[in-house]
Amino acid sequence: MTSGQHPAAGWVSSVRRPADFDAFWSATLAALDKVSPNATFEYLPDRSTEDVEVYDVRYSSYDGLRIAAWYCKPRGDGPFPGLLLVPGYVSEPMLPKVWAKRGYAALSVAPRGKLRSNAVFNPGYPGLLVHNVTDRDRYGYRGFYMDAVRAFDVLKDRTEVDAGHIGVHGSSQGGALTLLVSSLRPNEVTAAAAGAPYLCSMMDAASLTRSYPYEEVNDYLRNHPDHESVVRETLDYYDIHNFVKRIRAPIIVNIGLQDDVCPPETGFAVFKEIGSMQKDLFPYDGCGHDAGTGIGHAKVVQSFLAEQLKPSPVGA
Amino acid sequence: MADVKFHQYWQSVLNDVEDLQSGRSVVTDLPMRTNELSNAFGVQLRSSEGVELFGYYCVPKGKGPFPGLLMTPGYGSVVPVPPLGRRRKFAVLSLCTRGQRLSDGQYRAAYPGLLTDGIEQATSYPFRGVVADCLRGFDFLASRSEIDSARIAVASGNNLGDLAVIAASLRPEAKAVLVNSPMMFRDTMSRLDRVEDYPMEEFKDFLRGHPNARSSVAGTLALFDPVQFAPKVQAQAAFSGSRSDLEHMQPVIGALGGAGHTIFEKSGKGHLDHECEESWLSQAVD
Numbered sequence: 001m002t003s004g005q006h007p008a009a010g011w012v013s014s015v016r017r018p019a020d021f022d023a024f025w026s027a028t029l030a031a032l033d034k035v036s037p038n039a040t041f042e043y044l045p046d047r048s049t050e051d052v053e054v055y056d057v058r059y060s061s062y063d064g065l066r067i068a069a070w071y072c073k074p075r076g077d078g079p080f081p082g083l084l085l086v087p088g089y090v091s092e093p094m095l096p097k098v099w100a101k102r103g104y105a106a107l108s109v110a111p112r113g114k115l116r117s118n119a120v121f122n123p124g125y126p127g128l129l130v131h132n133v134t135d136r137d138r139y140g141y142r143g144f145y146m147d148a149v150r151a152f153d154v155l156k157d158r159t160e161v162d163a164g165h166i167g168v169h170g171s172s173q174g175g176a177l178t179l180l181v182s183s184l185r186p187n188e189v190t191a192a193a194a195g196a197p198y199l200c201s202m203m204d205a206a207s208l209t210r211s212y213p214y215e216e217v218n219d220y221l222r223n224h225p226d227h228e229s230v231v232r233e234t235l236d237y238y239d240i241h242n243f244v245k246r247i248r249a250p251i252i253v254n255i256g257l258q259d260d261v262c263p264p265e266t267g268f269a270v271f272k273e274i275g276s277m278q279k280d281l282f283p284y285d286g287c288g289h290d291a292g293t294g295i296g297h298a299k300v301v302q303s304f305l306a307e308q309l310k311p312s313p314v315g316a
Numbered sequence: 317m318a319d320v321k322f323h324q325y326w327q328s329v330l331n332d333v334e335d336l337q338s339g340r341s342v343v344t345d346l347p348m349r350t351n352e353l354s355n356a357f358g359v360q361l362r363s364s365e366g367v368e369l370f371g372y373y374c375v376p377k378g379k380g381p382f383p384g385l386l387m388t389p390g391y392g393s394v395v396p397v398p399p400l401g402r403r404r405k406f407a408v409l410s411l412c413t414r415g416q417r418l419s420d421g422q423y424r425a426a427y428p429g430l431l432t433d434g435i436e437q438a439t440s441y442p443f444r445g446v447v448a449d450c451l452r453g454f455d456f457l458a459s460r461s462e463i464d465s466a467r468i469a470v471a472s473g474n475n476l477g478d479l480a481v482i483a484a485s486l487r488p489e490a491k492a493v494l495v496n497s498p499m500m501f502r503d504t505m506s507r508l509d510r511v512e513d514y515p516m517e518e519f520k521d522f523l524r525g526h527p528n529a530r531s532s533v534a535g536t537l538a539l540f541d542p543v544q545f546a547p548k549v550q551a552q553a554a555f556s557g558s559r560s561d562l563e564h565m566q567p568v569i570g571a572l573g574g575a576g577h578t579i580f581e582k583s584g585k586g587h588l589d590h591e592c593e594e595s596w597l598s599q600a601v602d
Binding site: 045046090091092094097098124211212215218219222223258259284290294 | 417426
């Protein structure tokens with residue numbers, strides 16, 4: 001069976017696009033613009049090597065929260081292609097030293113709620129997916145999404161970064177954030193690689209799987225059955241499915257055909273919606289949420305980003 | 317001499333945990349995580365050095381006794397609610413060891429950071445306490461009337477297959493142990509030149525900043541090498557990893573003292589590999 005014949009390939013999402021979806025996000029981005037980034041880059045000599053400089057980054061984001069990130073770049077003045085790395089749901093972002101060795105100025109962001117950015121906002125895991133889920137204005141992902149967008153802007157503003165060559169990459173929640181940033185910065189993201197994207201067709205996904213994090217929605221609705229319609233209304237504003245028509249950058253997406261965390265149905269559906277003229281889907285049979293990383297997709301991502309962003313590996 | 321130091325170090329941990337046996341555990345309902353298959357509880361345990369721990373404890377609906385399962389933590393701040401597949405069969409404890417979220421009231425671990433925090437002093441290295449926490453978790457399961465204490469398994473988390481081997485060695489009454497690669501404490505010092513990514517890179521960062529600490533770091537890490545624990549493992553064991561990971565774990569497998577072992581060489585297809593592991597785990601306690 002080819003991927004196109006897979007039953008999940010023909011599945012149709014039930015997500016709805018609110019009439020004021022664009023207005024909601026324009027207002028949110030405008031609110032972000034009112035917050036000065038005040039980005040600081042602290043050099044960390046013990047984490048740095050003879051090839052790579054490492055920095056502890058802090059910047060201000062939506063609602064004024066300070067957000068942490070790691071920044072690793074090859075030694076020298078550049079210009080270097082930039083790469084924004086966006087994290088999964090439960091993982092703590094690690095230092096992207098390996099990407100710097102490949103020639104990128106790489107920023108790995110810890111949006112609000114991650115350990116280094118949770119002094120004010122700390123809904124926990126499980127917790128984030130349903131934090132204030134009955135209020136679209138206060139839903140936890142509003143600021144979280146903006147933290148990822150602001151991270152892209154912070155990276156783009158670095159003098160040593162070639163603003164004409166900046167990519168975004170991540171898997172799972174990182175896959176969702178890759179699609180999000182590529183949608184909200186359509187003219188600035190140069191290339192994107194999204195793995196096993198989460199936060200797509202969210203309400204459908206919660207009925208297609210019983211694994212966390214989507215199980216948070218099932219837990220919540222089991223305890224608040226009368227909230228289903230308002231939860232759906234909120235999530236429609238945040239569903240990545242509703243953003244991706246704006247994407248213009250070349251993009252690759254990989255999914256696992258037996259993924260019980262982010263169901264492949266939702267991956268096929270969001271891929272169809274992506275607006276880019278240059279997009280490729282890599283569905284992997286026999287794979288779950290790993291989505292092919294163990295059978296060669298990591299190399300596919302590296303090759304794709306190298307082709308699009310033209311880094312010069314350190315020492316090459 | 318090294319054997320003496322190893323024995324003394326771990327005997328002191330066992331003594332610490334033994335002193336806590338009369339300590340109370342508090343079990344409270346977690347209705348938000350209870351579902352049609354199993355009841356969910358939050359467990360509070362006091363561990364060595366007075367550290368307070370939290371764990372998710374899920375018990376299948378229906379009449380026990382059930383096999384028990386201790387999920388030892390992976391390397392990261394978040395500890396998962398036990399997955400549904402395990403909740404169907406096991407009374408399962410997913411334990412947040414010291415420093416992880418929900419067990420971070422007295423000590424908050426950093427990632428990166430935990431691997432090298434206090435590493436120059438073996439007695440204060442946080443992983444000494446993490447192992448004690450795992451033993452407290454195992455003892456909690458063994459004390460529960462709804463669990464068949466002769467059928468308790470241990471399963472490792474991400475990046476820390478070591479902990480499952482160590483727990484199964486210090487609690488040889490464990491019936492089964494599922495060890496997922498990689499291991500971070502297996503022959504660590506001699507591997508550092510060949511690793512280039514986190515979390516193992518943490519060791520290199522530390523040694524770059526503390527070049528005179530190499531000997532003390534090596535001494536601490538040697539105490540945690542699972543190869544030293546393997547002979548006292550009595551459980552059936554399964555090791556799952558890539559070919560290179562299995563080669564790395566081979567000395568541990570070869571030193572096992574238990575009731576036989578199974579090796580799963582991963583195909584790289586996560587769903588298929590996971591099914592093999594979970595099927596083995598389920599059958600190993602029957």
